[in-house]
Amino acid sequence: MSYFEQLGLAAPILKALNAAGYDKPTPIQEQAIPSLMQGRDLCGIAQTGTGKTAAFALPSLHHFATKPKPRQAKSCRMLVLSPTRELAAQIAESFRTYGKFLGLSVLCIFGGAPVFTQKKKLEGGVDILVATPGRLIDLIEQRALTLKDVEIFVLDEADQMMDMGFIHALRQIDKLLPKKRQSLFFSATMPKTIAELGNKFLDNPIRVSVAPQSTTAERVMQYVTFVEQREKQTLLTLRLQEEGIDRALVFTRTKHGADRVVRGLKGAGIEAAAIHGNKSQGQRTNALEQFRAGRIKILVATDIAARGIDVPGVSHVFNFELPNVPEQYVHRIGRTARAGAEGVAMSFVADDERAFLRDIERTTRVKPRILKLPEGFREAVASLPPPAKKSNNEMKREDGRGGPGRAGQNRRKSPANGGRGRNGDTRAQSRPPQGGWQPAAGPRDGAQGENDRRPAADNRGGKPNRSRNYRGKSGGGNRSSQGNRSAAKV
Known part of the structure; x- marks a missing residue:
């Protein structure tokens, strides 16, 4: 008898687990599932990569299997909040896999997808709703959804929710949920702010921890190479040519940096794709599918993807630029060494990033091994092929750092009218000007690319830029205020 059978999970769930080849629980599942089946908050x-989704999905599905109820219009019985589109889609797919024989409806909603279609699917109600916070609030405000029937509430990756500035949205959602409910918080890290959030939203929870805070995966071999910023493209090209790469993730701090890396790799004959907040949902989905299928072996991403990509067989993670938040490093390298495999993490560190490296070493209590520059590196820098040309779409997405007249520079919708915002894959990149113009409330596909609205109280940008929506006949506009320029540097 397997562990899952001993737990007494409903027969349809056991059948789905057997079909998917699950027989042994992970530590987080072993510690969490029994308490969750008793209805405890947790x-x-x-x-990352330790099986948290199954830890909350299996007992929740058992609850629905043993306590069936008819669906209520524009409602759901379970709500799972995710910070990113990719992670939301991944969670929803896991629910469909584990609950395939239960006949439950699972809906995933996020920005970048047609809101009318999502409203249509909500009309008859759903059993399980997986959502990003911004689109969820949009649908509630449009009276397409109510949370009054929620029995189980899950907040996944709670610390990233805080990092992305969703605390106000979470408090708003909490007020709309029934007081009598089961609430679950899952996170890879637990800083003090998240613990305080848990104390507010959870009722007498049990605490389950299967790894010390902010530790890195034990099976990841970590290396660091000190190199000048302008030479990183050459170093990455050489490492990708030297290493036995199955699949590799390359992380940059900015969206434009990710695009530059891809162009550089393509110029050297290495096929790669980028995924970040400036990409459309179709482009992001297509890049992930090609990466998952192995048609593209190199995926360049901003931290938007650090927790939302669950692709087996990622052998290498390259930190083209170090994150300025140490915990983000943990999530990045956690994309490799999953499901018992081993992995390699290589970081390229410029002089101005050494402080970031020291913070990471203090947080993770791991000192990466130093790798010297490859032999003949200087000659390779001089002979590096030029990068591939920008695509038309990339030129249209330029954020105004050049002169007037650049294609698409000022044609993007304002956030108040559902536009994407400008620069950003972290909090600082979505801050509107302080003390001046503020966007009106309304649906917004934010700079993070997750559709998720940043409340005005969390916006602490630079000087006002009132000219962003004013254009003369010749176009061009002025988007060079100090507040806007700060975003490109994050």
Whole structure:
């Protein structure tokens, strides 16, 4: 008898687990599932890739299997909040896999997808709703959804929710949820702010932790190479040519940096794709599908993807630029060494990033091994092929750092009218000007690319730029205020 059978999970769930080849629980599942089946609130801490989704999905599905109820119009019985589109889609797919024989309806909603279609699917109600916060609030405000029937509420990756500035949205959602409910928090890290959030939203929770806070995966071999910023493209090209790469993720701090890396790799004959907040949902989905299928072996991403990509067989993670938040490093390298495999993490560190490296070493309590520059590196820098040309779409997405007249520079919708915003894959990149113009409330596909609205109280940008929506006949506009320029540097 398997562990899952011993738990007494409903027969349809066991059948689905057997079909998917699951027989042994992970530590987080072993510690969390029994308490969750008893209806307890839970605050779970586990490294990424340790099976957190199944830890909350299996007992929740058992609850629905043993306590069936008819669906209520424009409502759901379970709500799972995710910070990113990719992670939301991944969670929803896991629910469909584990609950395939239960006949439950699972809906995933996020920005970048047609809101009318999502409203249509909500009309008859759903059993399980997986959502990003911004689109969820938009649908509630449009009276397409109510949370009054929620029995189970899950907040996944709670610390990233805080990093992305969703605390106000979470408090708003909490007020709309029934007081009598089961609440679950799962996160890879648990800083003090998240613990305080848990104390507010959870009722007498049990705490489950399967790894020390902010530790890195034990099976990841970590290396660091000190190199000048302008030479990183050459170093990455050489490492990708030298290493036995199955699949590799390359992380940059900015969206434009990700595009530059892809162009550089393509110029050297290495096929790669980028995924970040400036990409349309179709482009992001297509890049992930090609990466997952192995048609593209190199995926360049901003931290928007650090927790939303669950692709087996990622052998290498390259930190083209170090993150300025140490915990983000943990999530980045957690994309490799999953499901018992081993992995390699290589970081390229310029002089101005050494402080970031020291913070990471203090947080993770791991000192990466130093790798010297490859032999003949200087000659390779001089002979590096030129990068591929920008595509038309990339030129249209330029953020105004050049002169007037650049294609698409000022034609993007304002956030108040559902536009994407400008620069950003972290909090600082979505801050509107302080003390001047503020966007009106309304649906917004934010700079993070997750559709998720940043409340005005969290916006602490630079000087006002009132000219962003004013253009003369010749176009061009002025988007060079100090507040806007700060975003490109994050």
